[in-house]
Amino acid sequence: MAEGYLKGRIRREDIVTAAVGVYAEAGYHASSLREVARRAGITHAGLLYYFPAKEALLAAVLERRDAEDAEQLAAPPGLDALCRLIELAGHRADVYSRLAGEAVAADHPAHDYFERQYAAARRDAVDSFRVLAERGELREGVDPGYAGLNLVALMDGLRVQWLSNGAAVDLAGALRFYLQDLLTVPLD
Structure with a gap:
């Protein structure tokens, strides 16, 4: 059996x-x-x-993606969580970006799933930027809400460009560059 x-x-x-x-x-x-x-x-x-x-x-x-991502993203809000998110973005650029693009249509079977995923990604990114601000690791004047929103938006835009021409886009490198520009501490 x-x-x-x-x-x-x-x-x-x-x-x-x-x-x-x-x-x-x-x-x-x-x-x-x-x-x-x-x-x-x-x-x-x-x-x-x-x-x-x-x-x-x-x-x-999508369940498999969630299971794999949960382990990878398991970190309290802060710089480590953002770095893990960036690392994961480079590994998920193909299938999930294509599915997310299709799921913009309200009648797509994964529409609600991706709405929840984007909401969680924005929330987690904003929470991490707030922690960085509290620690003095975020440049003065950077709004954690916009920084989190922009990180998720930049991630998606880079994924779309990567789908068009992956050789021309260093997705993780561009995201690290964005993040470093907002920080008062160096990325490792």
Whole structure:
């Protein structure tokens, strides 16, 4: 019994991994469950056993992202949290930027998910900039609210440029440059 359960979990993870690749290339709307199944090495019917709807597979992709990000972003507000966010932004530029762009439409199945993600990112960035201001590590006159909002906006804009021409955009480097310009202390 346990062996069957393990095989099912492995198969499910293989499907999610294949979906991440397909979504990175084509986005959600232009992707097909048949292509995901092909890349996962199973039949379309086999994929439907694990994910009976395209929306269920999208939810699993986003759940995986949340699980991976939670571990990476686990830091109290402050400079370390902002540095972790910048590091993570460079690793997530492909599939999630494409999905976030599509999810601007209110009828997209991930629209509410990305609204919550953006709200949390802004809140966390603002909280970190407030901590930096309290510690005297933020330049005088820098508003933590705008600094947090601008960091998230800059991150998204750079991701879009990276999607167009990744070789021309040092996403993490540009974000570190922005952050350093706001600080009274050096970034490590």
